[in-house]
Amino acid sequence: MYQYDDYDQTLVNERAAQFRDQTRRFLAGQLTEDQFRPLRLMNGLYIQRHAPMLRIAIPYGLLSSRQMRMLAHIARKYDKGYGHFTTRQNLQFNWPKLEEVPDILDDLASVQMHAIQTSGNCIRNTTSDHLAGVAADELEDPRPYCEIIRQWSTLHPEFAFLPRKFKIAVSGSVRDRAATQVHDIGLQLVKNERGEIGFEVLVGGGLGRTPIIGVVIRPFLEKQHLLSYLEAILRVYNRFGRRDNKFKARIKILVKDTGKEKFTGMVETEWAKIRDGLALDEAEIDRVRAFFAPPAYEDLPTGDAELDRRKLDDAQFATWFRHNTVDHKIPGYRAVFLSLKAHGAPPGDLAASQMDAVAELADRYSFGEIRVTHTQNLILADVRQSELYALWQALTGLNLATPNIGTAGDIIACPGLDYCALANATSIPIANGIQRIFDDLDYLYDLGDIRINISGCMNGCGHHTVGHIGILGVDKKGEEWYQITLGGSSSNEASLGERLGPSVAKHQVAPVIEQIFHAYRELRLEDEAFLETVRRIGIQPFQERVYGSH
Amino acid sequence: MEVIKDGEIAINEWQHVADDEALPEGKATLSLKRWREEKDGLTGRGTPLGLRLTAADIVEEIVEVLRQFDLIVLDMTQFTDGRVFSQARLLRERFGFTGELRVRGDFIQDQMFFLSRVGVNAFEFPEGTDLENMRRALGEFSVAYQAATDVRDPLYRRRS
Numbered sequence: 253m254y255q256y257d258d259y260d261q262t263l264v265n266e267r268a269a270q271f272r273d274q275t276r277r278f279l280a281g282q283l284t285e286d287q288f289r290p291l292r293l294m295n296g297l298y299i300q301r302h303a304p305m306l307r308i309a310i311p312y313g314l315l316s317s318r319q320m321r322m323l324a325h326i327a328r329k330y331d332k333g334y335g336h337f338t339t340r341q342n343l344q345f346n347w348p349k350l351e352e353v354p355d356i357l358d359d360l361a362s363v364q365m366h367a368i369q370t371s372g373n374c375i376r377n378t379t380s381d382h383l384a385g386v387a388a389d390e391l392e393d394p395r396p397y398c399e400i401i402r403q404w405s406t407l408h409p410e411f412a413f414l415p416r417k418f419k420i421a422v423s424g425s426v427r428d429r430a431a432t433q434v435h436d437i438g439l440q441l442v443k444n445e446r447g448e449i450g451f452e453v454l455v456g457g458g459l460g461r462t463p464i465i466g467v468v469i470r471p472f473l474e475k476q477h478l479l480s481y482l483e484a485i486l487r488v489y490n491r492f493g494r495r496d497n498k499f500k501a502r503i504k505i506l507v508k509d510t511g512k513e514k515f516t517g518m519v520e521t522e523w524a525k526i527r528d529g530l531a532l533d534e535a536e537i538d539r540v541r542a543f544f545a546p547p548a549y550e551d552l553p554t555g556d557a558e559l560d561r562r563k564l565d566d567a568q569f570a571t572w573f574r575h576n577t578v579d580h581k582i583p584g585y586r587a588v589f590l591s592l593k594a595h596g597a598p599p600g601d602l603a604a605s606q607m608d609a610v611a612e613l614a615d616r617y618s619f620g621e622i623r624v625t626h627t628q629n630l631i632l633a634d635v636r637q638s639e640l641y642a643l644w645q646a647l648t649g650l651n652l653a654t655p656n657i658g659t660a661g662d663i664i665a666c667p668g669l670d671y672c673a674l675a676n677a678t679s680i681p682i683a684n685g686i687q688r689i690f691d692d693l694d695y696l697y698d699l700g701d702i703r704i705n706i707s708g709c710m711n712g713c714g715h716h717t718v719g720h721i722g723i724l725g726v727d728k729k730g731e732e733w734y735q736i737t738l739g740g741s742s743s744n745e746a747s748l749g750e751r752l753g754p755s756v757a758k759h760q761v762a763p764v765i766e767q768i769f770h771a772y773r774e775l776r777l778e779d780e781a782f783l784e785t786v787r788r789i790g791i792q793p794f795q796e797r798v799y800g801s802h
Numbered sequence: 803m804e805v806i807k808d809g810e811i812a813i814n815e816w817q818h819v820a821d822d823e824a825l826p827e828g829k830a831t832l833s834l835k836r837w838r839e840e841k842d843g844l845t846g847r848g849t850p851l852g853l854r855l856t857a858a859d860i861v862e863e864i865v866e867v868l869r870q871f872d873l874i875v876l877d878m879t880q881f882t883d884g885r886v887f888s889q890a891r892l893l894r895e896r897f898g899f900t901g902e903l904r905v906r907g908d909f910i911q912d913q914m915f916f917l918s919r920v921g922v923n924a925f926e927f928p929e930g931t932d933l934e935n936m937r938r939a940l941g942e943f944s945v946a947y948q949a950a951t952d953v954r955d956p957l958y959r960r961r962s
């Protein structure tokens with residue numbers, strides 16, 4: 253993974269020192285609330301309901317074991333002993349004290365980490381494919397480009413005060429696991445007719461209050477133009493994005509109101525003026541790429557007799573293997589998901605003791621690296637198949653081996669009313685309520701791949717609009733109600749979920765979801781996944797099932 | 803009154819003249835609106851003229867006349883309005899403005915490093931501000947990744 257040199261280290265050190273001084277000035281009354289707000293947000297710090305919340309950047313979801321241990325240390329020393337992984341591959345602490353945040357940033361800087369631009373109206377952490385570098389369907393590893401974008405966007409002097417937040421995702425695979433179509437900018441590595449690899453550029457996607465799928469404004473961008481093109485888009489947005497209404501300030505509204513053709517024209521005109529001056533050197537791409545060179549894989553046979561025997565002998569292991577591990581491009585290796593969705597626990601939470609243990613396992617089994625997925629799970633990406641059984645045993649002991657990855661039990665949920673000041677309703681108890689339907693895992697597996705996403709309010713941090721089943725908390729006369737959508741997806745053929753009907757009361761959510769499952773089981777064709785069924789027959793049969801019976 | 807100019811504390815020689823105020827003898831700045839209304843009478847005035855822009859003003863519209871001004875003031879009414887940063891860069895990098903580029907109004911010291919990187923070389927504060935203290939904010943960072951107005955090469959070209 254990327255390693256800081258003196259320049260990178262100096263920058264995060266100076267940033268931490270700057271924030272220490274800003275906090276001091278705020279506490280001494282020299283900065284007003286209004287002045288301090290954007291400054292603290294650009295260091296990931298929210299001040300809300302129970303306590304401040306600090307969001308730490310995990311660039312494109314990649315962590316070293318050393319960094320994971322530091323997160324455990326921070327969780328213990330400054331927080332209540334756990335952290336929460338988010339849908340943007342970051343980590344949130346929910347209980348830090350404002351006065352101690354500068355110390356946390358120093359601790360982070362000591363392991364090449366920071367909280368820069370994890371919130372606020374600026375360019376946020378660039379996200380990517382959690383299987384980058386190991387997926388068999390990959391054209392090229394997107395992470396070097398994410399790192400190049402990270403550096404370009406970090407303290408960019410022109411774009412620190414945008415109309416609204418700005419999120420970029422990069423995918424290098426045929427199958428889009430980075431949700432590029434619902435980001436402000438989505439970059440998809442593609443090959444042109446001449447066999448060169450470059451970027452397809454999408455703009456204006458996003459979730460939240462006005463969910464929109466992004467549009468392609470350039471089908472092929474040569475790599476050398478990556479930064480100049482981003483700069484052109486950002487400049488057009490910074491100058492012409494709306495600032496009078498924060499609900500209309502995202503770039504998606506600018507694209508929609510301007511029209512795709514005209515907006516594209518504005519970007520291309522701007523780009524023509526800066527492209528030569530900002531060309532990205534081939535040598536720099538190579539330099540950064542070298543940090544993501546494959547680790548020292550061993551020459552292993554494709555099959556493993558011992559593994560096969562274990563799967564035969566131990567049905568639980570076989571089940572876990574089937575659901576929580578995936579193919580690796582190198583024979584003899586697999587990528588292993590650590591489920592942070594133990595049924596009944598808050599989705600995405602990890603205790604400090606688990607963090608330490610995961611760091612240990614990463615060192616032992618996976619070259620000391622850990623990935624965070626946007627579905628709020630972790631991955632050890634490079635595990636030898638001969639070691640899977642031992643790893644599974646260790647993970648089982650840590651409650652990180654729930655065999656539910658990709659199933660309806662693997663629910664994305666934002667922190668919701670339990671932690672978030674903006675929430676209308678709780679998310680975590682809803683997730684747990686649905687998980688209770690699956691006391692029988694065979695039922696869960698029979699349902700197959702289902703993505704259930706829950707947000708506690710319209711901001712959509714739980715990506716409810718792109719859930720196959722989306723659940724959105726709404727406030728009805730001070731009570732928690734939930735709106736249900738079907739048919740959303742953030743994958744290649746991205747789509748926004750369609751509203752099933754009137755919102756339902758909190759205690760009805762799990763029963764309604766169960767009815768949707770029943771309907772699906774009756775209506776599906778052989779081998780047809782939930783999303784395919786919804787797309788084929790529409791939502792009406794589900795509506796009839798849910799509302800007809802009331 | 804004093805300002806910070808090119809990193810040093812300097813005497814402010816300019817008066818910012820309101821739209822309904824009589825034009826004084828010395829160096830004066832006008833709003834874009836007033837300058838547009840009176841520009842014919844202002845040529846050949848002999849004393850240097852400055853122009854005040856708001857964040858909403860489109861810099862492309864004044865490209866032709868830029869050389870008439872010794873000073874351009876970016877008037878900030880909302881420190882979070884980032885359009886000013888693009889205005890500054892365009893004035894300097896695209897339209898070659900070489901005079902003094904000054905910010906004034908609602909900005910905070912924590913923005914000075916960014917502003918200096920996009921071509922702003924002068925900062926005007928409310929009366930009574932500790933300028934020596936503010937001057938230090940310009941040096942808060944010794945590292946910058948991007949090419950911008952101040953440094954034309956991105957950091958990576960300097961890495962060994």
Ligand code: SF4
Pocket residue numbers: 666667668669672673674675676707708709710711712713714
């Ligand atoms: S979706 Fe709403 S409730 Fe959930 S974390 Fe985001 S802002 Fe908070």
